[in-house]
Amino acid sequence: MKEFIIKANKAVTNGEINLKDLPGSSGRLDLLCRCVNSAFFLSHDMRRDTIFYSVNYGSPNPPVALKFVGSELKRVSPDERSIALFIKKALEKDASDLWKESTSGIYSSKREFRDIISEKKSEGKRIFYLHLNGKPLEDFEFKDDEDFLFVLGDHIGIGDEDEEFLEELGAEKISLSPLELHADHCIILVHNILDRLK
Numbered sequence: 001m002k003e004f005i006i007k008a009n010k011a012v013t014n015g016e017i018n019l020k021d022l023p024g025s026s027g028r029l030d031l032l033c034r035c036v037n038s039a040f041f042l043s044h045d046m047r048r049d050t051i052f053y054s055v056n057y058g059s060p061n062p063p064v065a066l067k068f069v070g071s072e073l074k075r076v077s078p079d080e081r082s083i084a085l086f087i088k089k090a091l092e093k094d095a096s097d098l099w100k101e102s103t104s105g106i107y108s109s110k111r112e113f114r115d116i117i118s119e120k121k122s123e124g125k126r127i128f129y130l131h132l133n134g135k136p137l138e139d140f141e142f143k144d145d146e147d148f149l150f151v152l153g154d155h156i157g158i159g160d161e162d163e164e165f166l167e168e169l170g171a172e173k174i175s176l177s178p179l180e181l182h183a184d185h186c187i188i189l190v191h192n193i194l195d196r197l198k
């Protein structure tokens with residue numbers, strides 16, 4: 001199982017989303033939609049073995065965590081507007097401690113970024129923090145039977161405190177490229193690495 005989590009520092013936390021202005025008034029929701037696209041969409045197929053989390057810290061009610069489960073997703077199509085519409089439906093629900101499903105495979109809850117990561121660590125997942133200045137990809141070995149969580153920042157990054165948290169947790173800091181990439185492109189590269197193990 002491959003899981004990804006992104007800290008979406010500015011992404012909105014209610015359903016008041018202007019589908020014509022995802023980058024601006026919705027707090028870079030465009031970026032989030034592209035990450036969902038990269039996490040799940042193949043040409044004429046979907047990645048059923050993937051889960052993607054976004055933890056939104058924008059106004060008016062942060063944090064709200066969103067969970068997308070590949071094996072359960074239905075009717076979502078790859079374009080940003082379609083994905084944003086499903087995110088809007090999820091954010092229209094009042095988030096509580098429990099995961100609530102809004103549409104098939106899409107859930108929301110009132111959870112912190114760190115709590116989800118800690119939960120994955122206690123489930124025995126190997127935690128990677130994707131960062132330009134991490135150790136090069138070539139220094140790591142991946143096995144097909146391992147479960148992974150890959151942690152990503154948005155356009156702002158995850159901030160010093162969450163970086164310290166990940167270091168204390170023993171997350172492996174990995175660099176995919178000598179160049180700074182977009183988060184959604186990092187997801188594609190990770191999938192490609194793991195696809196080649198099969």
Ligand SMILES: C[S@@+](CC[C@H](N)C(=O)[O-])C[C@H]1O[C@@H](n2cnc3c(N)ncnc32)[C@H](O)[C@@H]1O
Binds near residue numbers: 155183
């Ligand atoms: C556009 S970058 C963020 C840039 C932001 N200014 C920062 O300081 O983190 C978005 C995310 O993609 C990931 N990323 C970007 N380039 C990477 C690379 N070369 N290797 C691994 N991860 C990378 C990181 O998780 C980063 O937070």
